[in-house]
Amino acid sequence: MSIDHTTPPLRDLPAGRLGARKDHLVAEIQRSQQRPRFLPLPRLVRPRRRVAALALALGVLLIGTAVAATTTDWLTGSPAPESVVSDFGSYAPQLGFDPQPGRAVLVAQDGDISLYATTNTQGSYCLVASAPWKRPSKLPDGGTCIPPAQAAAPLIAGLVGASSSPGSDQQIYLIAGRTADPEARTIRFTSPTGAPITRAIGSSGFFIAAVRTDGSACSNGDWKPRFSVLGANGEEHASITITLGSAPTDSPGVCVFAAPHP
């Protein structure tokens, strides 16, 4: 049985359903456009209560601003280009995160590879990698968002992009992550073949490394390097093993990667 010939023929929606779906879509769009941005205060509210409500709203606003400032001040870097901002803006909300594209900044570089980060309303952050084969303007993908529990870990790392060289077995893996150690200056780990990789920590503790391999990253089993966080004088601050790629026992040659995680 060939997978090419297993699908039923293309079918239209059942009679009347296309129109119903279209009407529904139009109604939902109109509904979203008509939704008021601010709820007006009821006209019968007494002036004193109105003042109290306004004061309360102002207080909430001030506290909210202060909290937002303290929770997003940690992310610094040079402003991201418009293509990256737009890329964060295209993040699929079904994935459970709402990146804040306007806060996107460049946080780490490795040659012509760049890592951009932005905060999200869930209290963590999202990443977009830019590479010659994958500029956000060329192949937008919305990026990768890190769940708050994982973002709180002292060190996370994982895959944020990959490419293969046409006509050869060479693969390029973009490994990115972040350390919460403010004194960290360098990150060190090993390639699938055990070769040492050292990269400078960029802004806000982020790092990125383009790792080139001949063939699968899991040809020697799981790619599970030890990450060392080094200080200004090369002293080791922390050392954690993170599985970047795992080789399922029932699928030889296959390598399953994960986004940045502890």
Added chain:
Amino acid sequence: MLFERHAKAIYNYCFRRVGDWAAAEDMLSIVFLEAWRRRDKELPPDKVLPWLYGIATNVVRHRRRGERRFATALSRLPGPQPEPGFSDISDQRLDDERQMRSALALLAQLPRHEQDVIALCVWSEASYEDAALALGIPAGTVRSRLSRARQRLRELDAACGHEEGRTATVQEALEP
């Protein structure tokens, strides 16, 4: 209108990913509501369908989450009206669903990223470039994933020794 132009393609793509016509219809709505939300995206006209395929792939992948998110909007949809010749249509669609479930069971043995390229390049006949745009990966990666997926399917096919005679469809079973 974008919806009228691409609804059939997206409806069938969603069906081929989940094997359920009713779910595919809801997913069609979710895809276009999501496309509306991202309407600021600037795309050449010939890249709109691949872009919609990309949204649909995400919607399929996170089906439960999408259904929860748009549950209120979907609840406002009027129910289906009775159709003429309803049983014939139902039988065809039941056959489709059974056929598709068996194809999806085979496809489920592949990694998810290879399932995506099979669904786009083989079942929806998208070009490598369009599939690349939909999935946000380079066209070369689409090509290599497709090649690996086909190879793996051939091996699975050989290992399972797929049946020579297929099961009768509902339509055939009902015929005198």
